[in-house]
Amino acid sequence: MTTRPLTPQERARLEAMKRQFEQRKRMAQAFQAIRHKVAVYSGKGGVGKTTVAVNLAVALANFFNKRVGILDADIDCPNVVRAMKVEEKPTYDGTHFFPAEKWKVKVLSMGFFQQKEDEAIIWRGPMIHNALTQFLEMTQWGELDYLVVDLPPGTSDAPLTIMQTLPSLDGFIIVTTPQELAIVDALRSINMVRRLNQTVLGIVENFSGEVFGSGGGEELAKQLGLPFLGRFALRPDYRDTSKPTVLLSEAVRQEYEALVRNLQSVLAPTPTS
């Protein structure tokens, strides 16, 4: 067999493949000690993704004694830091980020890198992709039972990057509200997750009650043969922002304990995790 030198194009392609392989390897290493990775997602903003992600993470850590981290992947609108009331920043040793910790949950958010809280981050697609990938590779979470990922809404670069690059994500919790339009939107989100060959773990309904109605999320889950994981009533309890609401309200705590139990059964066959 004769060998000829590679053309510059071939060499470039080979280099790109090598880089991608190395990146995957680094990413896999960064996440290897995390048992379950669960992302919270919906196509629409304002439905309660961040609320669900934060309260789920805090409930797992405080009522179920799990080792938990939360990753705020919403680059444009990183609200996890505010919702968690985190004051300390992640530390950086020149190679790795070490998440901050609050309410027994390790926290990493793009919000930590913002100068002012109200400063909008307007990044172009490739930059978002790069920032997120680097962020993911460079974080040392240590051993965790759960990593909860708060995703931005829509089908933009950040959710796509997470869906495509986070290694062995267990799947997505889709948040919807009882209104009809929100249900249509939830359906779209579910289709997007499935198109990327990822798992939909189930649906939760937020803002349930007299104002917006109740049951749409469960109905959708039934129609699609998906688990219905929980229902969270619209409550004034969320107005008190001194702590995540699961730590303030017994009723909300019960709702989130039900979510955790349902999630654990969906994430079987490791029912002890």
Ligand SMILES: Nc1ncnc2c1ncn2[C@@H]1O[C@H](COP(=O)(O)OP(=O)(O)O)[C@@H](O)[C@H]1O
């Ligand atoms: N069940 C609820 N009852 C009352 N207010 C809620 C509830 N869930 C969320 N909220 C409030 O609604 C607003 C939007 O929620 P958020 O979690 O930021 O949505 P998203 O992350 O989907 O944009 C927040 O101010 C939050 O406190």
Ligand SMILES: [Mg+2]
């Ligand atoms: Mg949010």
